Ligand SMILES: Cc1cc2nc3c(=O)[nH]c(=O)nc-3n(C[C@H](O)[C@H](O)[C@H](O)COP(=O)(O)O)c2cc1C
């Protein structure tokens with residue numbers, strides 16, 4: 001049941017990119033909560049396609065409709081159903097795709113798993129479009145986490161070979177994380193913005209694409225969430241992050257860099273500061289033994305370059321069992337990163353809220 005996720009918060013995403021609509025059923029939100037619809041709308045707009053020349057030219061308004069679980073401006077506590085209409089599909093771009101899988105997309109494994117009955121138009125259920133309902137649910141999760149002053153924010157850490165600065169892994173203010181959400185291109189070092197945008201436009205011009213890394217911080221995290229081994233906080237968050245199409249790597253804290261450090265360089269020594277237990281560094285990204293330490297949770301999410309590029313590629317005709325060449329036409333993101341930032345925040349918020357409910361129940365929310 002790959003479209004359903006969660007233990008204490010349960011969600012099911014549904015729909016296809018070129019079908020009538022996409023959406024989500026969300027269960028586990030307590031009764032009596034007034035949704036911050038403006039915040040949800042703003043997060044959806046940060047992700048929406050067609051906003052500028054750095055993204056796909058498909059135009060979607062991504063307005064949402066609530067079909068259930070909301071009455072007199074309050075949650076009822078029963079399953080909530082949200083629907084987002086698809087409005088600007090060009091399905092003719094995909095006529096060829098039925099038997100001719102795009103290299104690097106879900107077309108071929110989708111054909112095999114669903115015996116050729118998969119909706120191949122626009123990648124169908126495999127499309128990055130399905131991240132819109134995740135952003136919607138993640139905005140609700142963020143609204144609830146803010147009750148406890150827990151904030152989540154991300155920036156584009158790199159695009160292709162151009163790097164932004166990194167978060168200070170110890171001192172991060174909520175204002176910094178929230179103000180990143182107001183930037184249309186969220187990075188820390190403004191001087192890199194133009195270079196990153198140029199890398200995207202150059203790739204687009206070459207009928208090519210680029211990938212990159214998003215860095216995320218979560219602050220004011222209670223110590224003691226998660227479990228050792230199979231329900232470690234890393235596993236629970238990584239499960240969500242790897243659900244995002246095009247994510248091919250996740251690392252926590254100093255991640256792979258820790259493997260090249262000595263113990264004396266990668267240590268997180270303890271101190272008591274103003275009655276609070278802190279670590280002097282945060283190479284472990286706020287998680288030890290699978291359990292939160294109370295330090296900020298920090299992780300990096302790596303996105304591959306968009307697979308649908310216009311350059312000629314070698315592929316196959318599945319029905320004819322022949323090798324052929326393919327030139328993909330259509331409206332594709334030359335880089336997924338700018339639109340994926342709110343998606344990473346959303347799934348992070350959902351994963352974290354699920355862990356908090358597991359340990360502390362729901363009563364603090366209402
Ligand atoms: C927000 C977002 C937008 C995306 N846009 C495109 C796109 O325009 N063209 C494309 O081929 N892939 C796009 N992708 C990536 C594909 O959906 C993804 O590579 C594909 O489903 C295969 O999944 P995998 O890369 O995780 O193996 C996008 C992904 C996301 C999250």
Ligand SMILES: C=C(O[C@@H]1CC(C(=O)O)=C[C@@H](OP(=O)(O)O)[C@H]1O)C(=O)O
Nearest residue numbers: 049056058122123127128129330331332
């Ligand atoms: C529609 C969205 O992005 C789409 C994600 C996507 C893919 O293959 O993942 C391919 C493109 O679809 P289409 O060919 O129909 O334009 C993108 O536009 C969206 O994010 O809302």
